[in-house]
Amino acid sequence: MLCKGGEVLSLLILAVGGIVMFGVWAIAAEPWEGPVEDAPKQNPIAADEKSIARGKELYLQGCVACHGVTGKGNGPASVALDPKPADHTSPKMWEETDGSLFWKISTGRDAMPNGRSSCSIRVSAPT
Numbered sequence: 849m850l851c852k853g854g855e856v857l858s859l860l861i862l863a864v865g866g867i868v869m870f871g872v873w874a875i876a877a878e879p880w881e882g883p884v885e886d887a888p889k890q891n892p893i894a895a896d897e898k899s900i901a902r903g904k905e906l907y908l909q910g911c912v913a914c915h916g917v918t919g920k921g922n923g924p925a926s927v928a929l930d931p932k933p934a935d936h937t938s939p940k941m942w943e944e945t946d947g948s949l950f951w952k953i954s955t956g957r958d959a960m961p962n963g964r965s966s967c968s969i970r971v972s973a974p975t
Contacts, residue, residue, distance in 0.1 A: 882951035889947030910963070929959050 893899045907915075916923040919936030926933050934941055944952075956962035 880952065880957060882948040882955075886947040886951040887945045889945070889950065891946040891950070910961075914959070931958060933960070 912923055913925040914923045914929060914933040915921055915936060916926070916933075921933040921935040923933065953963045
C-alpha cells in the first residue's frame, strides 16, 4: 500500500531528524582533541604559591559547578550535562599537554563556555 503525500512528508521528516540526531550524538561521543600545533605549547607561568592560589580561585569561580570540588566531574550542575564534564583526576587528563588544556579551556565545547573573555593567562610556544 502506498503512503499518501502527508505521510511521505512525515516519514521523510522523521528520517532526516533521526539522521541529524545520530550525527549530533556521534560528534559528542568523539574524543575532544585540540589542534596538533597547540599541543607543544608550554605554560609560561611558574607553579608557585601565587599562581596556584590564583588557579584555585579561577577554578572555584568558573569550573567547580560542573567539574566538582575535587575535579571528578561530579559538580552539582553535571547532573544535567551530556556529555559529562571531564574527570580531572583521571590518568587520561594528566596525559594532556599544557597547550592542549589551554586550547580546550580557551575554546570551550558544548555546555563548557570558552574562557577567552575571562582567561588572562597566555600560553607561549616553547623556545
